[in-house]
Amino acid sequence: MSMQKPGLPKGMRDFGPDKMAKRNFIFSAIRTTFEKFGYQPLETPSMENLSVLTGKYGDEGDQLLFKVLNSGDYLAKTSQDDYDAGSKQLLHKISEKGLKYDLTVPFARYVVMNRHELTFPFKRYQIQPVWRADRPQKGRYREFYQCDADVIGTNSLICEMEIVLMINEVFDKLGIENYDIKVNNRKILAGITEAIGEADKLSELCTSIDKLDKIGKQGVIDELGSRSFASAAINALEPFLNIEGDNDQKLKTIKTLLADAASGLEGISEFEEILNYLAQFGIKNHHIAFDPMLARGLSYYTGTILEVKSNDVKIGSLSGGGRYDDLTGVFGMPGISGIGFSFGVDRIYDVMDTLGLFPEEAIISTTALVTNFERKTEPYALKVLSELRNAQIKSEIYPEPAKLKKQMNYADKKNIPYVLLVGEDEMESQLVTLKNMQTGQQTKITISEGIEILAKH
């Protein structure tokens, strides 16, 4: 067989032990929080029928789907005409499945297929990879995890409150302190279009103000002009672009501006209700920043929308989500409303790495290494190991007799904090020499004394 120099596909990543340990620290914070709040796990297959995926993410999304070739003689059902017609037409004949692009569409598909077994309200979380044939660039990958939680079958704003609480809890666990949960409501945005006299241009407004961070106020104004917003409308929008202050001040201003826009007032009252629920829970305005210019791209949102930004690290949103009123209509099951949100693990990882927030215990693999100097002392070393394991201490033995330096290097590279030296002396005295790898300190103690120290770690 010929030798190959193997490589990774573009935009794909390996996660070695160090990165895995850190990522698992994040996943674990998210998973335990979802479960603490009563969300139950769901997993759907990596592949879906293309009929399920296509048309759900716009034309660009369809382009970015990874398509899986039919197995066997995939050309059997094709004709010269199909080939001549080109990639798009031939596709339908040679590929029936694609890799999932997000977790929402498969979730909707699952809900429709299992509508008769599910108990509503249904709270599910899903932590799985998704795939997009996007051009890879810094921070953008072709395979990445999404961590979604949705509750469907209820319009209660308690769900919004719970999402804020979950975001606070996850970031508390991770040690991320300086962040804003930006909150808005699509109804407020609809109210703004009413107030400025462009009530039929909600999605155009959202698309433009979604770019506010990137292109600035003037950029948004220019773009709206080119989208044929009347200049009176653009003038009327300016006060909204300039709303400032704390949440109370902002709410006061926007209430005046939206005094005649019914849906706008409804959106404001929903936001106030969420704040009210949070107050009942003992939390007020905690990390919450009302942002009437938050739009979020996805057009299926119809109520509350939210997005979390780090104030320390300039990076995209760490979490985001919103309320929708029709999750499954496209699959023939209308009227399923709910709210969902998602954590972006790659960005959270980058923020934590930049700020040095990963705690030591997140990168520790094994707690203790038992040394192995010669065949003669192996039986005693194995006895020590068996007692550590019985005490549920993560521990390993160096698998073959080797020089001390080599074994110390092994422990060091693997971030093992304690080494138990067991040579002839130790075997005779039935003791162990416990070495703390950080301080370098060594003490000769009994196995039980060693276990007592290690168990605390």
Place this chain on the structure above:
Amino acid sequence: MSMQKPGLPKGMRDFGPDKMAKRNFIFSAIRTTFEKFGYQPLETPSMENLSVLTGKYGDEGDQLLFKVLNSGDYLAKTSQDDYDAGSKQLLHKISEKGLKYDLTVPFARYVVMNRHELTFPFKRYQIQPVWRADRPQKGRYREFYQCDADVIGTNSLICEMEIVLMINEVFDKLGIENYDIKVNNRKILAGITEAIGEADKLSELCTSIDKLDKIGKQGVIDELGSRSFASAAINALEPFLNIEGDNDQKLKTIKTLLADAASGLEGISEFEEILNYLAQFGIKNHHIAFDPMLARGLSYYTGTILEVKSNDVKIGSLSGGGRYDDLTGVFGMPGISGIGFSFGVDRIYDVMDTLGLFPEEAIISTTALVTNFERKTEPYALKVLSELRNAQIKSEIYPEPAKLKKQMNYADKKNIPYVLLVGEDEMESQLVTLKNMQTGQQTKITISEGIEILAKH
């Protein structure tokens, strides 16, 4: 948009909350055991370059790879000749990537690419899905998880001992009691071919005796005849097929039979060394069944091989693995030896389900539901909920005011063991009525008393 009745691709599965809870119980037992023994996590991408995957699993394996279509205008680089030449030739022009078929080849690729950063011996575990375009049938899926652990860069038989210990520990945690760890050694099988005078036919022998369970002794004998084994050789094989008794008796018999076969004796001595290590660890012959007719299909094994079978449920092996002496040669890095093994989660699930081994706590999601009867009592219900959550109790509130029956049904369907009824009475007295959903018992107590009961759960 047209309505669609959505479905799942053939051989693919959704895992809803109940199944996920049970599967996570199994994954958690496996993961914590791997980590307790010093194995570190690794994840590789779902897709690999086809150049990495092709030719590693035989012709049949190549057929079973799921191939991913190049993105964009995938036909751009093809010609009429490619199309005329058929599926196989066109493939190279339209697909460069495939979904991974197992975890071993990606692991080997990872080791080669990271050889300079890794510290050997390197112990990694990997729990990820793999994909095979196999014909789906009962118990065989096109997407399924593998749970592999390998240690490479050492020939120490302590690794074999550790695998036996890990299997025991995982099955202990899962409550699976009646199983055999069948152990053999490829060197013993090589010794048998020497002893019967067919030293050059090891792989043919392995292929045939691999089917022993299915086709029986006579079937194996017939097949070896058709594979041009001499009839003297087949006669000489019979005593090996008939070896019986406990491990000591079997070892005694085979030692006599292999007295003149050097590699056979080496294999036996390795097996005895493993038993010896286990004895030093305080375990002897625990679930171990020496089986000189165990072959295991994969041809890259060169030493110990093992396989775990349930004695209660007739099903394929629950775990298996073996030692190899060249993991990465095909990628230009020869001489990397090691040993690996794997748990089969789907089969373990089936065994546990059949025997009713999933403990109640494995299927409980939320510990407590706080009821919601009217807007008026919501503030008190939220106060109760916030105290439960502060005490780290998995809890949720019914998100909107609803009738008692509906909320009880919700708790019931979701396997929630406790409901806290908080109505007007409770709000006034600042108490809660705690209902045990299993016994139906209700008691009116303080929130702290409730927390004390729930915390024990």
